[in-house]
Amino acid sequence: MSETGEALSEQTRLLIAVRDRRDRQAFAALFAHYAPRLKAMLRRGGMADAQAEEVVQEAMLAVWRKAAQFDPARASASAWIYRIARNRQIDMFRREGRPVPDELAEEPAHDPDAADALALDQETRRLRDALGALPPAQREMVERAYLGELSHGEIAAVTGLPLGTIKSRIRLALTRLRHELKDLRRP
Amino acid sequence: MTHDVTHHIPEPMLADYAAGRLGHAFSVATAAHVSLCDECRARLAAHEAAGGAVLETLPPEPVSDELMARVMARLDDPAAAPPEPPRPSGIYPGPVMAALGGRPPRWRSMGAGIRQAMLHAGPDGSLRLLYIPPGRAVPDHGHKGRELTLVLQGAFHDETGRFGVGDVEYADESLEHTPVADEGAPCICLAATDAPLRFRGLIPRALQPIFRI
Ligand SMILES: [Zn+2]
Ligand SMILES: [Zn+2]
Numbered sequence: 001m002s003e004t005g006e007a008l009s010e011q012t013r014l015l016i017a018v019r020d021r022r023d024r025q026a027f028a029a030l031f032a033h034y035a036p037r038l039k040a041m042l043r044r045g046g047m048a049d050a051q052a053e054e055v056v057q058e059a060m061l062a063v064w065r066k067a068a069q070f071d072p073a074r075a076s077a078s079a080w081i082y083r084i085a086r087n088r089q090i091d092m093f094r095r096e097g098r099p100v101p102d103e104l105a106e107e108p109a110h111d112p113d114a115a116d117a118l119a120l121d122q123e124t125r126r127l128r129d130a131l132g133a134l135p136p137a138q139r140e141m142v143e144r145a146y147l148g149e150l151s152h153g154e155i156a157a158v159t160g161l162p163l164g165t166i167k168s169r170i171r172l173a174l175t176r177l178r179h180e181l182k183d184l185r186r187p
Numbered sequence: 188m189t190h191d192v193t194h195h196i197p198e199p200m201l202a203d204y205a206a207g208r209l210g211h212a213f214s215v216a217t218a219a220h221v222s223l224c225d226e227c228r229a230r231l232a233a234h235e236a237a238g239g240a241v242l243e244t245l246p247p248e249p250v251s252d253e254l255m256a257r258v259m260a261r262l263d264d265p266a267a268a269p270p271e272p273p274r275p276s277g278i279y280p281g282p283v284m285a286a287l288g289g290r291p292p293r294w295r296s297m298g299a300g301i302r303q304a305m306l307h308a309g310p311d312g313s314l315r316l317l318y319i320p321p322g323r324a325v326p327d328h329g330h331k332g333r334e335l336t337l338v339l340q341g342a343f344h345d346e347t348g349r350f351g352v353g354d355v356e357y358a359d360e361s362l363e364h365t366p367v368a369d370e371g372a373p374c375i376c377l378a379a380t381d382a383p384l385r386f387r388g389l390i391p392r393a394l395q396p397i398f399r400i
Pocket of ligand 1: 192194195196220225226227228
């Protein structure tokens with residue numbers, strides 16, 4: 001792998017191996033990493049043990065089946081799997097299923113710009129560091145929002161979320177992603 | 188297709204959509220707007236990045252021993268593949284086509300040339316398409332809860348501004364407004380509400396149970 005490839009997070013590299021080579025060993029490693037975290041997320045959202053495992057199972061199967069759509073220049077492995085899990089969870093438990101935005105017309109490039117993927121990966125790491133650096137009470141509130149324990153409206157009423165650092169990180173991510181999307185639109 | 192969008196999904200609603208906390212009616216409107224708006228697509232991706240960061244740092248909860256074997260055994264099972272989401276058609280983005288069940292809207296007249304097609308009515312809110320002829324006003328109304336209106340064709344304006352294709356107007360208890368369709372093409376909107384509208388005129392209020400608005 002190239003120098004930039006080595007700098008990508010392990011999870012992103014595993015997901016690329018699943019996408020490009022249908023690598024079962026890489027998938028098993030992703031499962032070992034994410035299945036217990038997805039289960040923790042679903043349990044925190046109020047789901048019973050067996051139900052949570054059922055969603056984890058369906059979410060990880062969707063990760064395998066939809067891997068061709070993964071573009072590391074547009075989402076980190078964790079963000080992409082977070083979205084896939086939410087989609088499957090709602091598909092399974094709401095009669096109407098999850099409404100999802102139309103995909104962009106372009107297929108993700110199979111050899112995506114390594115620099116873009118790397119920049120997003122670093123952004124994601126900085127976002128995680130910023131989250132870790134929050135005072136415990138604030139961090140708890142951010143977690144509760146994204147774990148689905150409380151709505152953002154409920155949390156804003158208490159703390160004024162999104163909080164300073166997180167907000168600026170999201171804004172940076174936004175700027176980057178907006179450029180990314182503009183490039184994609186270019187004919 | 189991308190549009191010149193100037194009115195966007197409020198931040199808490201977009202974050203709740205990312206976290207799976209938003210009811211069905213508002214989720215359809217949000218996903219439909221994101222389909223038409225690059226900026227909200229990026230903002231949604233940013234919220235998913237935050238969700239992913241939280242997921243990454245959670246203390247893992249052990250899964251049962253046989254779960255991985257079960258998943259590995261099903262990897263190549265084609266019968267288990269979930270159906271593909273519906274494609275956009277005409278003025279309707281994919282999420283609206285899904286709410287329509289893949290069929291054209293079944294319009295019902297509400298009088299004065301205004302038509303409505305209910306797409307969803309549940310305890311978490313209702314979703315409908317509105318057809319407003321050029322120059323026509325939707326009766327003066329306030330809101331008991333939240334209302335999110337996405338323009339799919341034409342344009343409307345009210346006390347707060349002008350809304351074209353792709354724009355959303357967010358309204359809550361604090362807004363009383365009279366949306367009026369612009370001249371030109373009839374205005375077709377997707378409207379999500381989590382509580383019935385409050386019309387100020389007597390007759391529209393009498394019609395509310397009939398039209399479920
Ligand atoms: Zn927008
Ligand atoms: Zn209104």
